[in-house]
Amino acid sequence: MKESKSKIANDPESVADRLHSAAIHLLRHVRRQDSATGLGPARLSALSVLVFGGAMSLKQLAAAEQVKPPTMSRIVDALQRAALIEIVGDEKDGRRILIRPTAKGTKLLHAGRRRRVAALAAQLKLLEVAEMETLFQATSILERVDRGWKEHS
Amino acid sequence: MKESKSKIANDPESVADRLHSAAIHLLRHVRRQDSATGLGPARLSALSVLVFGGAMSLKQLAAAEQVKPPTMSRIVDALQRAALIEIVGDEKDGRRILIRPTAKGTKLLHAGRRRRVAALAAQLKLLEVAEMETLFQATSILERVDRGWKEHS
DNA sequence: CGAATTAGTTAGCATAGCTAACTATATTGC
DNA sequence: GCAATATAGTTAGCTATGCTAACTAATTCG
Numbered sequence: 001m002k003e004s005k006s007k008i009a010n011d012p013e014s015v016a017d018r019l020h021s022a023a024i025h026l027l028r029h030v031r032r033q034d035s036a037t038g039l040g041p042a043r044l045s046a047l048s049v050l051v052f053g054g055a056m057s058l059k060q061l062a063a064a065e066q067v068k069p070p071t072m073s074r075i076v077d078a079l080q081r082a083a084l085i086e087i088v089g090d091e092k093d094g095r096r097i098l099i100r101p102t103a104k105g106t107k108l109l110h111a112g113r114r115r116r117v118a119a120l121a122a123q124l125k126l127l128e129v130a131e132m133e134t135l136f137q138a139t140s141i142l143e144r145v146d147r148g149w150k151e152h153s
Numbered sequence: 154m155k156e157s158k159s160k161i162a163n164d165p166e167s168v169a170d171r172l173h174s175a176a177i178h179l180l181r182h183v184r185r186q187d188s189a190t191g192l193g194p195a196r197l198s199a200l201s202v203l204v205f206g207g208a209m210s211l212k213q214l215a216a217a218e219q220v221k222p223p224t225m226s227r228i229v230d231a232l233q234r235a236a237l238i239e240i241v242g243d244e245k246d247g248r249r250i251l252i253r254p255t256a257k258g259t260k261l262l263h264a265g266r267r268r269r270v271a272a273l274a275a276q277l278k279l280l281e282v283a284e285m286e287t288l289f290q291a292t293s294i295l296e297r298v299d300r301g302w303k304e305h306s
Numbered sequence: 307c308g309a310a311t312t313a314g315t316t317a318g319c320a321t322a323g324c325t326a327a328c329t330a331t332a333t334t335g336c
Numbered sequence: 337g338c339a340a341t342a343t344a345g346t347t348a349g350c351t352a353t354g355c356t357a358a359c360t361a362a363t364t365c366g
Contacts, residue, residue, distance in 0.1 A: 010285055010286060012274040012275075012278045013270060013271075015288050015289050015292060016270045016271075016273035016277050018289075018296070019288060020180075020183060020270055020273055022176075022291075023175075023180050024180065025299040025302075026172070026176045026299070027176050027180065028219065031219075040351090040352055040353075041352095042352075042353055057313080058313075059312090059313065066184075066185070067354075069313075069315085070317095070354090071355075074353080077315095093312095094361080094362050094363080095312065095361065095362045096312095096313060116173060117166060118169075120169035120173055121168075122165075123298045124165040124168055126298075127294065131294050132165065134291055135168050135291055135294060136163035136167075137287050138175075139168060139171035139172055139175050141287060142178075142288075145179075145276045145277070145279075145280070146182070149178075149276055193321055194321090194322085196321085196322095210345090211344075212344065212345080222344075222345065223323090223324075223325080223347080224323055224324075225345095226345065228321090228322080230346095231321085246331075246332070246343095246344080247330080247331050247344095248330065248331045248332070248343065249331095249343095249345085250344080
C-alpha cells in the first residue's frame with residue numbers, strides 16, 4: 001500500500017485549482033446581494049477598505065484596491081457626492097488628502113456586508129458540525145496565506 | 154465547562170464572514186496574473202465558461218455570467234474578432250446561435266488559468282501536509298455548497 | 307532658491323454593465 | 337394557414353470603471 005490516508009489528489013496544484021474555482025463561485029453568489037446597496041462594485045469595495053482599514057490617502061486607497069490614482073479619484077468623488085465618505089486635508093502635507101467614511105457610509109457598508117454574509121451563512125447552516133469545523137480551520141489557513149502573500153508582493 | 158472542543162467562534166455567521174473575506178483576498182491576488190492574457194475580465198470569464206462548459210447559446214452564456222444579453226452580445230463580438238470563439242447557426246432554431254471556443258481560445262484560456270493556479274499553488278506549497286489536507290476537504294465541502302446554491306436560485 | 311519628486315486631478319480613450327427599442331424567427335390559437 | 341404572440345439576438349445610448357498622458361500644486365533636496 002502507498003499511504004494510509006487520502007494522499008489522493010491533494011497536491012498543491014490540484015487544491016489550488018479547486019480552491020480557485022470555489023472562491024469564484026462563492027463570490028458570484030454573494031455578489032447578487034449588492035444591488036440592494038445602490039452602489040457599483042468599485043465604490044462598494046473602496047468604501048469597504050475605508051470602513052475596515054480606517055482613514056487613508058487616495059494613493060493608499062488606490063493601492064489597496066489595485067487601481068491607479070485617477071480611477072480612485074473618480075470613485076472617491078462619487079462616494080463624497082453621496083455623502084458616504086468625507087475628505088480632510090492633511091496637516092503635515094498639503095498635497096495629501098485623508099479620506100474617511102461618514103456614519104452614513106459605515107452604516108450602508110455594514111448593512112451590505114451583513115446581506116452578503118447572511119446569504120453565505122444560510123448555506124453553511126445546512127452543513128454538518130464537522131464540516132463547519134473544517135471550513136473554520138480552512139479560513140485560518142487562508143488568512144495566513146493571505147498575510148504571507150502581502151509580504152512578498 | 155461549556156463544550157470540550159472548538160465551539161469557539163465557528164458559528165455559521167462567523168465562518169461565513171471569514172470565508173467571504175478569504176475568497177475576496179485570494180481572487181485579488183491571483184487576478185494579477187490576468188494582464189498576461191491581454192483580455193479584460195469579462196471576456197476572460199466568458200471564454201472560461203465556454204471552455205469548461207462547452208458550446209452554448211448567447212442567452213445561456215449571459216445567464217452563466219449573470220449578465221444581460223446585450224452585454225454578452227458585445228463580449229462575444231470582441232472574442233470573435235479576436236478569433237478566440239466561433240459562432241455556428243443552430244439547425245433547429247434559426248434565432249439561436251451556438252458559441253464555441255476555437256483552439257486558439259482554448260489554449261489562451263488554459264495558459265491564463267495555469268498562471269492563476271500556479272500563483273496560488275506557490276503559496277500552498279509553503280503549508281504543512283495537514284493544512285493541505287484541510288484545504289482539500291474544504292474544497293469538497295464548498296463544491297457541494299455551490300451545487301446546492303445553484304439548485305435554489 | 308531652483309530642480310526634481312510626489313499627490314492628486316483632468317482629459318480622453320476602451321471595456322463592461324444596463325434599459326429600451328428593433329429585427330428575425332418560432333410558436334400558438336383560432 | 338395565417339395572424340398574434342413570444343423568444344433570441346442586436347443596436348443605440350446611457351453610466352460606471354479601468355487605463356495613460358498631461359497638468360497643478362506642494363514638498364523635498366542640492
